[in-house]
Amino acid sequence: MLPCNKASFFFRKTLIALGLSLACTGQAAELEEILVTAEFRPTRLLDQPNSTSVVSQFEIKERAAQHLEEVLNLAPNVNYAGGSSRARFYQIRGIGERSQFQEPLNPSIGFIIDGIDFSGLGTVGGLFDVDQVEVLRGPQGTLHGANALAGLINVRSAAPKNEPGLSISASAANYDTWSLGLVGTGPLIKDTLLFRLAVQEYRSDGFSKNTYLKRDDTANRDETMARAKLRWLASDTATLDVTAFYADVDNGYDVFSLDNTRRTLSDEPGSDKQKSSALAFDWQQSLSAADLEARVSWASSESDYSFDEDWAYVGIAPELEYSSFDQFLRDRDSYSAELRLLSNESSRLINDRGDWVVGLYYLADREDLVRRYTYLTQDFRSTYDTDTLALFTQLDTQLSERLSLLSGLRVEQRRTDYYDNNGVASDPKKNLWGGRLTLEYQLSDDSMLYAGLSRGYRANGINAGVLASMEAYNDPAVLGLLERVQRYDDESLLNYEAGFKASFLDKRLSTRLALFYMDRKDQQVKGSLVIPRPNGSTDFIDHTNNAASGNNYGLELELDWLATDSLQVYAHLGLLETRFDDYINSDGRDLSGRDQAHAPSYQYAIGGRYDLGAGFFARLDIEGKDKFYFSDRHELQAPSFNLVHMRLGYASEQWSLALWGRNLGDKKYAVRGFGSFGNDPRKEYIVEPYYQYGEPRQVGISADYHF
Structure with missing residues (x-):
């Protein structure tokens, strides 16, 4: 058996593709080893000089999780925004988008599914037959480029296996929730051509009740996910992976209530739909x-995001009311190609002490938008094309027996071409760069220290909605606001990080600690201008602006402990401080020194699983967050919260059955909020807070059978 740190790169890739883990010792009772696959080379989590959380397939099933939003609280300093049926936008260490309406989007968080870029399209983050979710915190300027200013979420589905297998999964819960999934895998040609097919249907009425329409399904979830994978073992040194992915999310969107309850009054409930098809080829040869x-991929996504803007019905307050509906129809096609060369035993540099990677990357995004809005005289149409070409390299140098230096650089040319039917046209081009320098010191075979500097970047752009609105207003004060936010510059981020990773107690205790300081220059800040209408209601123009600078700093701590052969516990903690150093927002308010949005000061998750014997088990999870601002434009905050989840069940080699509950205390916690306008004509549009709440208490049962 090869030691973990001596196993060849190709050998590791083959094991991962076959769905096998890399055994490193013969000891029976120890924590399972985790490999991070988002790096250039598969790397042991405890050897990776980066703050990373990994959620395994086992943990996904234990939490009865259907979507990425239901496991992200396990990752310290990771948050997500509501404002949709499923979380589409994520924040890492307080950085990340919270919404998208008319404007094009330059994501700060990369989102990858099986090597396919879905950044900004998190609706399809379903977790059925997913092997693991990897959350890399901090800029990934060398690894992924402009879409990963603050981090990367990498989702890897289960691989085909060389032995035939068939499994059925089913679940049922309150709110008329159910799911049914099927997975089949095995060889088409033994030891040569392997396949895997996974299909799941998920249905739920959702958690809102529309009292005006007398319906309880206006925020329903209707989600279909399918994935097919082929693996061709062409030779002892060459493999080809083919992945086909399909998602059809046909969800309702009706979650905001004038009364801040789960009972809505909309007469035109909206929708949050996304249909995505993707195909990827990955050739690896030693x-x-x-x-x-060599990797190539194609992805096509159609989305329909719409909502009743007044959140009410005609007749609720005849003298003051307004009625409007907003709909955003987006089509995005993405094409990518990447070529990498990685050193092997015969091509290392610096007297056989330097492993290198060099590569070329191309990404083309083609996005068309149609906006249909009550107050537009005609549909708004825009086209946003982006071409990214990048050259990257990384060198891992063994400076001594215990000391290594990791150095990486990525140079990227990004060209955008935007135009719309309001006569706005722009084609900015920008050269961007990122990289990293990290020192790693091995204290022992199972412990290490690291310290480094990494640089990330995010592209510049225009605020098309602002430019298109200039002719619609005559008020000098409004025009002054618009003129200040017509364009925004690119943002850069320097991340200083030091960490400690170790395994203790004969690999029964795993510890991962990271301290970081992030220095942001020309920080891009999302906001919206609030412009009063003559009837007292308000209009909104979304925009992005630059703050002069800001900084984010804190720590991430993760402990996993196999306390006994029957009890395994974990504790994850994130501490985060964020502030604007120098920022006056579009309303003229000085926010210098204030916390940034969606950046709770603490976040934690603790829990454990106890084997009761004879196949029975019990699991308890508790998670929570501190309060945080919803926006950089107003003062409304999400209150702090604590959630309790539990699972009781039985598992054998062939089947399992479990009773589970999420948010057992039925806590009302907010995932999106507005605090700068009034929308209730019954109260003459007085300014008051409005909230979207996360999932209430859910209780269900799940069953799996493996043939």
Whole structure:
């Protein structure tokens, strides 16, 4: 058996693709080893000099999680925004988008599914047959470029296996919730051509009741996910992976209530739909002088996001009311290609002490938008094309027996071409760069220290909605607001990080600690201008602006402990401080020194699983967050909260059955909020807070059977 740190790169990739783990010792009772696959080379989590959380397939099933939003609280300093049926936008260490309406989006968080870029399209983050979710915190300027200013979420589904297998999964819960999934895998040609097919249907009425329409399904969830994978073991040194992905999310969107309850009054409930198809090819070959990886992918997504803007019905307050509906129809096609060369034993540099990677990357995004809005004289139409070409390299140098230096650089040319039917046209081009320098010191085979500097970046752009609105207003004060936010510059981020990773007690205790300080320059800040209408209601124009600077700092701590052969516990903690150093927002308010939005000061998750014997088990999870601002434009905050989840069940080699509950205390916690306008004509549009709440208490039963 090869030691973990001596196993060849190609050998590791083959094991991962076959769905096997890398055994490192013969000891029976120890924590399972975790490999991070988002790096250039598969790397042990305890050897990776980066703050990373990994959620395994086992943990996904234990939490009865259907979507990424239901496991992200396990990752310290990771948050997500509501404002949709499923969380589409994520924040890492307080950085990340919270919404998208008319404007094009340059994501701060990369979101990858099986090597396919879905950044900004998190609706399809379903977790059925997912092997693990990897959350890399901090800029990934070398690894992924402009879409990963603050971090990367990498979702890897289960791989085809060489032995035939079939499994059925089903669940049922309150709110008329149910799911049914099927997975089949095995060889089409033994030891040569393997397949895997996974299909799931998920249905729920959702958690809102529309009292005006007398319906309880206006925020329903209707989600279909399918994935097919082929793996061709072409030779002892070459493999081809083919992945086909399909998602059809046909969800309702009716969650905001004038009364801040789960009972809505909308007469035109909205929707949050996304239909995505994708295909990816990944060729890997071990050559005499280097290992070769070539990847190409295509993804096409159609989305329909709409809502009743007044949240009410005609007749609720005839003298003051307004009625409007807003709909955003987006089509996005993405094409990517990547070529990597990785050193092997015969091509290391610096007297066989330097492993290198060099690569070329291309991404083309083609996005068309149609906005249909009550107050527009005609549909708004825009086209946003982006072409990204990048060259990257990384060198891992063994400076001594215990000390290593990791150095990486990525140079990227990003060209955008935007135009719309309001006569706005822009084609900015920008050269961007990122990289990292990290020192790693091995204290022992199972412990290490690291310290480093990494640089991330985010592209510049225009505020098309602002430019298109200039002719619609005559008020000098309003025009002054618009003129200040017509364009915004690119943002850069320097991340200083030091960490400690170790395994203790004969690999029964795993510890991961990271301290970080992030220095943001020309920080991009999302906001919206609030412009009064003659009837007392308000209009909104979304925009992005630059704050002069800001900084985010804190720590992440993760402990996993196999306390006994029957009891395994964990404790994860994130502490975060964020502030604007120098920022006056579009309303003219000085926010210098204030916390940034969606950045709770603490976040935690603790829990454990106890084997009761004879196949029976019990699991308890508790998680919570501190309060945080919803926006950089107003003062409304999400209150702090604590949630309790539990699972009781039985598992054997062939089947399992479990009773579970999420948010057992039925806590009302907010995932989105507005605090700068009034929308209730019954109260003459006085300014008051409005909230979207997270999932209430859910109780259900799940069953799996493996043939």
